[in-house]
Amino acid sequence: MERESSMEGRWMARTPRQRNEKLLALVRECDWSYSACAAAVRAVANENGNALPSCDRSHVGHWIAGVKPGERTSRYLAEAISRRLGRVIRATDLGLVGGGSLEVDLDGMDWWKGDPATDLLTLGRADLERRAFGLSALYSLAALAVPLDSWQDIADRGRQARGGGAAVGRREIDAVRDMLAVFSKADERFGGGHARLAVVQYLTSDVAGYLQGRFMSEHDRRAMFGAAAELAYLAGWKAFDSSLHGLAQRYYLQSLRLANEADDRALAGFTLRAMAHQAVDLGHGQEALQLANSSLEWSRGKASPAATALFTILTARGYAATGDVARTSAAIAAAEVHLANASPGDEPSWIRTSGFTETSLASQAGQALRDLGDLSAAETELRRSIATRNTEAYRRIHTLTLANLADVQCARGRLREASENWNHALDAMTGVQSGRAALAVRNMRTRLSSFGPRLPTFAQQLDRRAAAFLRSDRLSALG
Template identity: 80%
Template sequence: MARTPRRRNEKLLEMIKECRWSYEACAAAVRAVARENRDALPSCDRSHVGHWVSGVKPSGSTSRYLAEAISRRLGRVMNPIDLGIVEGSNLEPDLRGLDWWGHAPAIDLLTVGRADLERREFGLNALYSLAALVVPLDSWQEVADRGRRAQGGDAAVGRSEIDAVRDMLDVFSKADERFGGGHARLAVVQYLTSDVAGYLQGRFSSDSDRRDMFSVAAEMTYLAGWKAFDSSLHGLAQRYYVQALRLANEADDRPLAGFTLRAMAHQAVDLGHGSEALQLATSALEWSKGRATPAATALFTVLTARGHAASSDPLRTSTALLTAEAQLASASVDDEPTWIRTSGFTEASLASQAGQALRDLGDLAGAEAQLRRSIATRNAGPYRRIHTLTLANLADVQCSQGRLREAVGNWNHTMDTMEGVKSGRASAAVRNIRTRLSNFGPRLPAFAKQLDQRATAHLRQGNSPSSR
C-alpha cells in the first residue's frame, strides 16, 4: 500500500517568515528555549526545521519549544494549533502531554483555555485527579527561577497593562458573586487566553512588574477555576486551579498560592476527599506562614476544620474553628489583599464554613447556630450566590432535625434568592430539596408538596449553569 504523502506545513512556514528567520535561526531559538527547560537539543538544526515545514511532526516537547520561541519573537502567544502542528481544533495530543506541574504555566494556561473555548466536551469530560493534589512545594523555587529566566519577547508590559487586568478582574469577580459561575464564564477564559496570556509572555521593565502581572494573572486564572467549580465542571476547575497556583508561585506570592490551595481543599472536601482537603489546607497555612494576613490565615485555618470534620475528628475541628475565630478578630479589612476583600471573607463566611464542618460531624444544633449567624451577618446583595447556598444548608440541617415546616420556609427563601443565579451548586441544592422531600413518601404535607412542585418546575426550566 502506498504511503500517504505528507502535507507541507504552510502555517509554520508563514510564521517563520513573519519572524524573519532562516531555518538555522529558528533552530537556534528552539535550542535556547529547550536549554532553559533543562532539555538539551544539540542536534536540532536547520534540517529539522526543514522537516517540520515539510510536514514531519516535532517529537516530544519540541513542539512546545517551537511555539514558545515563535511567541517570544512575535510578542504574542502561539500554540501548536497556530503553527499547524496540531490540526484543526483537536488539542488532544497537547492535553495528553500536559504536565500538571512541569511546563511553563503561561503556555499550559493557554492550552487549557483554548481547549475550554473550542471543545465543549473538554470541560464536560475533564476528570478530577487526586494525583494533581500532590503539590510539589519543595521544588517550586527552582520552577519559579526557570520561569524568570524565560521572560522575553518584544512586547513591553508595565503598570498600565497590570492595572487593566486588575480592573477587569474586579468587574468579573463582582458579577460572579452576584450571578454565579455560569454567568460570563467563557468571557473570563477568553480574556485569559488573549490579553493575559500575551502579557505573561512579554518583556517586563522590572522584576517587580513581572511579579505583579503574574500575580494578577493568577487571580484571574483562579477566578476561571472558581467559576468552573461553581458550574460543577470539577475536572476543568482543577486544571485552572493548578495553573493559578503555578502563576502565583512564579510571582512569589505565597499568600495567593495559599488562597488557591484553599480553593482546591474546598473542592476536595465537597467531593468527599476529606484527607486530601486537610492536606491541601495545611499546605496553604505552611506555604504562606509569616506572609499571610490575619483574615487570609483564618480562611486557610477554617478549611483545615472542614478537613478534620470530614475525617471525624471533633477535637481538632473545634480547635481549628476557635483558632480561625481569633485570627479573623485581629484582621483589618484595609490591610487585607484584594482577593480577600473581593471574596467577602468575613464573619459571615467563617460562620458558613463552621456550620458545614459541624454538620459533617453530626452536630446539627451547632451547625444551625453557625448558619443562622452567617445569614444574619452577611450583606446578601453583592454575595447573592453564597447567601443562597447558606440558606439551603440551613434548611437541610433543619430537615435533618425533623423540623420540616421551618426547612420548607427556608428552602422557599432559597429559591426566591437564586432567581437569575447560574450556579451548579445552586442547582444541586434544588435537586437536594427534591431528594429530601421524596424520603417522606405519601406522608409529605401539602405545604411541602408545593415546594416539591416548585423545585421540579425550576429544574425543568433548565435553571442550571451553562458552561458556554
Template identity: 45%
Template sequence: MRASTAPNDRLQHLIAEAGISYEALARSVCHIAAENGDNRLRANKSSVAHWIAGTRPQPRTAGYLAEALSRRLARPLTPADLGLGSGNEPVYDPASLPPDAVAAVAHLGRADVDRRTLISGAAYSVAALVLPLQQPEIAARAHAARTRPTVTVGQGEIDAVRQMTAAFNAADERLGGGHARTAVVEYLTTDVTAYLRGTFATDALRRSMFAAAAQLSYLAGWKAHDLGLPGLAQRYYLHSYQLAAEADPHAHAAYGLRILAHQAMDLGRREHCVDLAGAALDRVKGRTDPDTESLFWLTAARAHATSGDNQQARSALSTAERLLDRSRGDAAPEWASLGGPAEARLANQSGKALQAMGDLTAAEDQLRRSARCWNPATHPRIHALTLADLAEIQCARGNVEAACQTWNTALDGMTGIRSARTRDAVTSMRAHLAVYRRRGLTTAQRLDNRASNLT
C-alpha cells in the same frame, strides 16, 4: 462502546493488581461518574468483562475507569496506561505539573474553548491533589515563557486584568458559573498569557501580573466548579497555584492550596485535605492580616473535622476566633477579597466545620450569621446556597416548618442563575422533603411543587 480486535491484557493486569472484583470496579466507576456530574452512566460487572475482552468504552468512561484504578492502586493512571489510549488524550498529565505554568494554562484554556467535550469530561483526580505538596519547586520562574517577549507590560495592563477579573467575578456571583465562562477562558488564554510572556520594567511588576493572572485562573476554575465540572476546575486551580507561586510563594500560593482542599471536601474526598490545609497554614502564618489568616485556620478546622479529629478541629476554630478578635480592619490582599465579605465566609466555613463535628446547634447559628452577611442583590447565589445549607440543618434538627420557610427564601435567590450547585441544592432539598410529602405536610408539598421546575 467500540469493538477492538484483541483482549486488553493491560487492563486485566491492572485490575488483578488492584485486587478488586469486576462488580466493585463497576460501582467505583459509576460513583466517580456521578462525582463528576455524569449521573447517566450505567456500568456493571459485564461492562468490565467486555472492556477486558477488547470492547473500548467511551472516552469519558475510560477516564472514570482510569481514576477508579488510580485511587485503588494509589498512583496516577491515564486511559493510555489502561490500554485505552486514543488520538484524543487529555491535555494534561495527572501525575505531574508542567514546569511552564504560562504555556500550561494557555494550552488548557485553548483546549477548553476548542474541544470542550473532551476537556470538560476529565475526571477529578485524587492523585493530582498531592502535586503541589510533592513538587514545591514546580512554580520556579517560567523562563521559557519569557524568552521571546512580544509586549511591554506596565501597571496599566495589570490594572486592566484586575478590573476585568472583578467584573467577571461580579457577574459570576449574580448569574452563576454558566454565564460568560468562555469569555473568561478566552481572556485568560489570549490577552493575559500574552502579558505574562512580556517584558517588565521591574520584578515587582512581573509578580503583580502573575498574581492577577492567578486570580483569573482561579475564577476560571471556580466557574467550572460551579457548573459541575470538577476535573476541569481542579486543573485551573492547580495552574492558579503555579501562577500565584510565581508572584508570592508564601501567602498567595497558600490560597491555591486552600482552594484545592476545599474542593476536595466539597466533593467528599478526605484524602490529603489535612496535608493541604497544613501546608497552606505553614506558608501563610504571619504573612498576612489576621482576618485573612483566620480563613486558613478555618480550612484546617474543616479538614480535621472531615477526617474525624474533632479535637484538632476545635483547636483550629479557637485560633481563627482569636485572630478575628485581633482584627485591625486591614484591607485583605486582593487575591483573598474576591470571595466576598470576610465575616460571611468565616461564618460559612465555621458552620460547615461544626456540622462535620456533629454540633448542629452551633452550625445553625453560624450559617444563619453567614446568610445575614451576604447581600442577596450582589451575591444571590451564595446567599441562596447558604440558606439551603441552613435549611438542611434545620430539617435535621426537626424544625421542618422553619426549614421550609428558609428553603422558600433560598429558591427566591436561585431564579435565573446558571449553576449546577444551585440545581444540586434543589435536588437535595426535594430528597429531604420526600418523607414529609408522604406524610401529607402541606408546606412540604407546596415547596416541592415550586422546586419541581428548577431541577
C-alpha cells in the same frame, strides 16, 4: 451530549474480544470484586457529573473479557484504580484505548515542567475551542500532589523560558486588575455560569500576552503574574461553581503556578484553600485536610490575619470530614481568633474581593459542624452567617447558606421551617447560574422524597417548585 451508558452496548458489539490481562491483574491488585470495581467507577463518574447507574459487575466482566468501554468510562476506570493503588494509572495502561485514540484532554500534561504562560494558553484554548472539554476533563486525586518543595526550581525554569514580546508596565497591570474586579463582582451576584468563558477569553488573549512580554521591572513582573494568578483562580472558581470539577482543578493548578512566579505565597495558599474546598465538597476529606494544611504551611509568615483565618477554617472542614471532633473545634476557635485580629484595609485584594468576613467563617464553621453531626451548633452558625450577609452583593453564597440551613433543619425534624428556608433559597436563586445551587435543589428534592406519601401539602408544593426550577435551569444551560 450522548450518555456514556447508552453508548456501552455499541462498543460491546463492535470490539473484538480478547481477554484483558492487564485490567484483570490490576483489579486483582486492588483486591476488588467485580461489584466493588463497578461501584468505584460509578463514584468517579458521579463526581464528574456523569452518573452511570447501570454500570455493574457484569460490565466489569465484559471489560476483562475483552470488551472495550467508551473512552470516558475507560478514564473513570483508570482514575478509580489509581485512587485504590495510590499511583497514576491511565486508560492506555489498561489496554482499553490506543495511545492516540483519546481526544487530547490535557490529563497527561506535566503542569510543573513547562512555561506557565504557555500552559495557561493551552488550557484556555482547549476550554474555548472544544465545547465538550469542560464536561470531559476529569477530576484527579493524583493532580492534588502539589510539589511545594520544588517551587523555586519551577519558577526559575519559567523565567528562563521568557524573553521577547511587548513592554508591560503599570498600565497593563491596572487594566487586568480592573477587569478582575468586574468579573469577580458579577460572579458573586450571578454565579459561576455567568460570563465564565468571557473570563477565559480574557485570560487567553490579553493576559497570556502580557505574561510573555518584557517587564519594566521585577516588581511589575511579579505584580502581573499575581494578577494573572487571581484571574486564573477566578476561572477555576467559576468552573467549580458550574460543577465542572476537572476543569476547575486545571485552572487552580495554573493559578498556583502563576502565584509561584509572583513569589506570592499567601496567594498560592488562597488557591490551595480553594482546592481543599473542592476536595471536601467531593467527599475527599483526607485530601482536603492535606491541602488546607499546605495552604497554612506554605503561607506561614506571609499571610494576613484574615487569610490565615480562611485557611484555618478549611482545616476545620477537613478535620470534620475525617471525624476529628477535637481538632475541628480547635480549628474553628483558632480561625475566629485570627479573624478578630484582621484589619480590612490591610488585607490583600483577593480577601476583599472574596468577601471573607465573619459571615463566611460562620458558613464554613456551620458546614464543618454539620459534617460532624452537631446539628444544633451547625444551625446556630448558619443562622449567624445568613443574618450578617450582604445578600445582594453575595447572592450565590446566600442561596447556598439558606439551603444548608434548611437541610440541617430538615434533619432535625423541623420540616416546616426547612421548607420556608428552601423557598427563600429558591427566591434568591432567580438569575443565578450555579451548578452548586442546582445541586442544592436536587438534594432538597432527595430529602423531600424520603417522606414518601407522608409529605405534607406545603412540602409537596415546594417540591413542585423545585422541579420547575431544575427544568428551567437545564433549559438555560442548553441555551
